[in-house]
Amino acid sequence: MSLMEVDSRLDKDNNLSDPNVVTKYRTAADIANSVMRQVVVACQAGRRVVDLCRLGDSLISEATGKIFKKGNLERGIAYPTCVCLNEVVQNFSALEDDGTVLKDGDVVKINLGVHIDGYISSLAHTTVINPTPQQPVTGRSADVVCAAYYAAQVALRLLRPGTTSSDITTAISRVASAFNCSPVAGTSSHQIKRFILEAGQEIPNAIDDETQAEEFEITEGEAYTIDVVLSTSAGSYREPDPRPLxxxxxxxxxxxxxxxxxxxxxxxxxxxxxxxxxxxxxxxxxxxxxxxxxxxxxxxxxxxPRLVGVVGGSERVARFAFTVLVMSSGPLTITAGDLPMPYVHSDFSVDTAGYKDVLEGKARTVKTKALAITEPGPQAMDM
The missing domain is CATH 1.10.10.10 (Winged helix-like DNA-binding domain superfamily/Winged helix DNA-binding domain)
Known part of the structure; x- marks a missing residue:
């Protein structure tokens, strides 16, 4: 196959004007959203982290095994379910003999991904184990959850044709600063393509003069995983555990x-x-x-290996991620649109970041289909 033929095939495989492509993205998103909902509901004090990881992976495998059975269509897990507590940033999908359990006050980050025929829908969500759910979580855990949520929402609304990657990085940094928090260096949002989780275009969360990513403009027809990771301090990102989880x-x-x-x-x-x-x-x-x-x-x-990343031991990290299709009518969020938010209250305000008008703009989110589960009512964020 010639280089021209390869380029033509790639364009066809990643053409968002093709309804079959969008259908596969959205089908994967429906599964990812439903599985995430169930894992969030299962996050209770005393639960083993490995049980939550196995729950997410088994639900993805079960759901994807029921669809697109004809032919040899690949489908299944695009990213294993990871459950990261407190200062742990990413990639903690526990081994079977791991004894880590959820405790009251833990800041819990869950991420997972699903693919249908290589079309990837992934998301990350943060919740807090609250022993008194009728009262909001406060303090630094609340600050970083609010900061990460609002930074992700601003990034989503800015993800439209003509916006530059540095515009989004700057916005994330400003929202983080409004809550006295910091983006975690070394974490980024990425363009995605069929079978490719990280397809070249990268939007760093942190402004880093030493390892500055190449600036680019968002273009109609692209797909991204917006992935915002913030910490309560500017502590450095480390990978101290050599075990490949x-x-x-x-x-x-x-x-x-x-x-x-x-x-x-x-x-x-x-x-x-x-x-x-x-x-x-x-x-x-x-x-x-x-x-x-x-x-x-x-x-x-x-x-x-994708090694486990952490920041300082006393710090807290929050993460929100979702898959976005850049359409002619603007960004369309296909994952994480209606997940229950943790009940938190911060003394800081996002208004000081200067993006109030951006946040007041509507974000288009598809209505997702849920698997048959029983779950408690959503908990609103209290600012």
Whole structure:
């Protein structure tokens, strides 16, 4: 296939004017939204984090297994369910023997992704374990939740043709400052394409003169994961835990694996997860011998870990993310549109950030279909 033919195929695969493409995005979004709702409801003091991660992944697999059965259409988990507490930023999809449990006061960040035929819909949500749900959570946990929520809403409304990536980064920084919080360096929103979670165009959350991302303009017909991650301090982002809890095949790296268990682990990961990240826990559950095989795969780069990231131990991190299609009529949010917000109250106000008019503008969100579950009524944010 010539380079011109490849470019033509990519354009066709990612054409948002094609109703089949949008249908697959929205079908994946319906599943992602419903699964997230169930995981949020299950976030109660005393629950094991690993149980929540397994719940999310099993619900995604169950739901995607019921649709598009004809042919060999790929579908399933685009990002494993991760549940990150307090100072933990991302990529904590616990191993089976992990004893971490939710406690009162924990700031809980959940993220997950679903794909249908490679079209990815993902989201992240933050909730707080509140022992007195009739009273709002206050203090720094409330500040960072409010800051991240409003920064994500501003970023969403700015994501329209003609806006530059630096406009959005600046807005996120200003909203964070209004709540005496900071964007987490090293985290970003990304353009997405079919089978590609991070498709080149990057919108950093933090303004970083040393590693400044190339500025670009938002264009009609693009799809993005808006992913806003804020912290109660400007502490540095670290990856202190070398354990690979989330892995992903590197399709551009080849190596003749020596161990039989390594070859089997790699083959199984390719068959089950394709090009998408997966929870190491799930692979080990297929065959415990894969533990040894994964070590060689990681050492030679054919499987790449997405390591757990943290900020300072006493800090709190909040995260909100959603998938957005940039249409001719403006940004269309297809995930996270109607999730219940934690009941929090901050003494700070978003009005001081200078984006009041932007926030007052309506954001288009599709009405999602929910799976059959029973859940409590939504909790409103109290500013």
């Amino acid at each position: 989330v892995l992903q095949r590197d399709v551009n790296t080849t190596y003749a694996l020596k161990l039989k268990s390594s070859r089997a682990a790699y083959s199984e990961s390719a068959k089950r997860y394709g090009v998408f990240p997966f929870a190491t826990r799930e692979l080990f559950g297929v065959d415990p011998k894969f533990r040894l095989g994964v070590q060689e795969c990681v050492a030679h780069g054919v499987l790449r």
